[in-house]
Amino acid sequence: MNYLEPEKPVTYEEKIKRSIFIANLEPCRSESEARDFLTRITSQHRNATHNCRAYIIGGTEYSSDDGEPSGTAGKPILNAIKRSELVNVMVIVTRYFGGVKLGVRGLIDAYGMTAAKALELAGRIERVMTSAFRVVMGYASMGTVTHLLEVCGASGLKWDYGENVSVIADIPEELCGYLSNELAELQARKIIAEWEMTS
Numbered sequence: 001m002n003y004l005e006p007e008k009p010v011t012y013e014e015k016i017k018r019s020i021f022i023a024n025l026e027p028c029r030s031e032s033e034a035r036d037f038l039t040r041i042t043s044q045h046r047n048a049t050h051n052c053r054a055y056i057i058g059g060t061e062y063s064s065d066d067g068e069p070s071g072t073a074g075k076p077i078l079n080a081i082k083r084s085e086l087v088n089v090m091v092i093v094t095r096y097f098g099g100v101k102l103g104v105r106g107l108i109d110a111y112g113m114t115a116a117k118a119l120e121l122a123g124r125i126e127r128v129m130t131s132a133f134r135v136v137m138g139y140a141s142m143g144t145v146t147h148l149l150e151v152c153g154a155s156g157l158k159w160d161y162g163e164n165v166s167v168i169a170d171i172p173e174e175l176c177g178y179l180s181n182e183l184a185e186l187q188a189r190k191i192i193a194e195w196e197m198t199s
Helices: 031-044 074-084 103-121 139-151 173-188
Strands: 002-005 010-016 019-027 050-057 060-064 089-096 125-128 130-137 155-161 165-172 192-197
Touching: 010 103, 019 031, 019 103, 031 050, 031 089, 050 074, 060 074, 074 089, 074 103, 089 103, 130 139, 130 173, 139 165, 139 173, 165 173, 173 192
Parallel strands: none
Antiparallel strands: 002 125, 010 019, 019 089, 050 060, 050 089, 130 165, 130 192, 155 165
16 A cells, blocks of 8 residues: 655745745654644744644644644644545644634634645655665575565665675565565575564
């Protein structure tokens, strides 16, 4: 199964009834990356009225209204992310209040639209769901294993050379069953020492 991530970070600014709305978007693959991003943006906009945000990282969703009326900021940002079909993304919409109240509907529209514009500008990259495999072998078996990994569309190979050779590779999910069967056979024939699926 494939999924979509944002191609690049984005900043988008919109003026709505004298309030300034600034959407900052960044690809985030962990909650700690999201926290770091939030820290950077809030210190950059420490005089802002609100820094409302939402993210979808893996299967985790989060949103915060940051002092705006409940459901008027974080939720519209999160809904914009869902509509974009992107994952591993955080959007923070900073508001500088301009003196004119927008009302509940106005806030929902302003936050949702500003986030949606940033998501549109971020572009998208299709990623392949993978699992990591680790294989340990003698030097004489490197050619066999390398060929098998190539056939399985392996990426991100990390080789380690010691008494034996080990390699860690990311394999597209749809080929994990095939590779597992092939590696089990190579191990039974003593061509490799051991193997495991690590994630």
